[in-house]
Amino acid sequence: MNATASPPTIEFGGNASLGHVLAALEPHGGKALVLRYGERTIRPGYHVTEVKAGSFVTLDCGGTPDAWRETILQVEDLAPAGAREFLAVEKFRSILRQVDRHVPLDPDARLTFEIGPPGAAMQLFDVNSMRIDEDSIVLALGARSAICKPRHRSSPQAGQSACCTPSKTVRSGCC
Numbered sequence: 445m446n447a448t449a450s451p452p453t454i455e456f457g458g459n460a461s462l463g464h465v466l467a468a469l470e471p472h473g474g475k476a477l478v479l480r481y482g483e484r485t486i487r488p489g490y491h492v493t494e495v496k497a498g499s500f501v502t503l504d505c506g507g508t509p510d511a512w513r514e515t516i517l518q519v520e521d522l523a524p525a526g527a528r529e530f531l532a533v534e535k536f537r538s539i540l541r542q543v544d545r546h547v548p549l550d551p552d553a554r555l556t557f558e559i560g561p562p563g564a565a566m567q568l569f570d571v572n573s574m575r576i577d578e579d580s581i582v583l584a585l586g587a588r589s590a591i592c593k594p595r596h597r598s599s600p601q602a603g604q605s606a607c608c609t610p611s612k613t614v615r616s617g618c619c
């Protein structure tokens with residue numbers, strides 16, 4: 445039987461931590477790191493322009509506080525003239541090690557990419573999956589949607605209504 449094997453894929457489900465992604469990349473240092481976002485594949489020669497280590501403390505529209513850490517990688521999807529190669533996985537990991545020497549990066553922090561093509565607004569993306577090909581690693585990035593956290597926490601099966609549903613009567617305590 446001649447079965448075609450598909451490349452191995454690691455699913456992150458849009459909730460990847462920096463440490464988890466770096467650990468998954470570690471054995472593939474010599475491979476090219478390719479980013480897929482929206483309907484695009486990033487251009488060879490792309491550039492990591494900034495790494496941000498953020499700590500967020502928030503209050504959602506339902507009055508519930510939240511806190512988390514996030515590592516945000518800003519990437520410019522603009523290939524320099526004559527660029528033919530993607531960033532190597534080891535070079536990417538090296539960039540993050542260098543940043544960590546100056547700005548401590550939390551391996552448990554949520555990993556976010558800010559990325560966009562020239563002339564377009566930057567967009568936020570989460571890491572959905574990592575496909576391991578023979579010569580490359582492909583990180584599939586998914587757009588991060590805005591959500592109403594109380595509505596997503598509510599359980600319609602328990603008889604709770606979405607907090608942000610317009611109401612002509614009593615205010616629901618959120619939005």
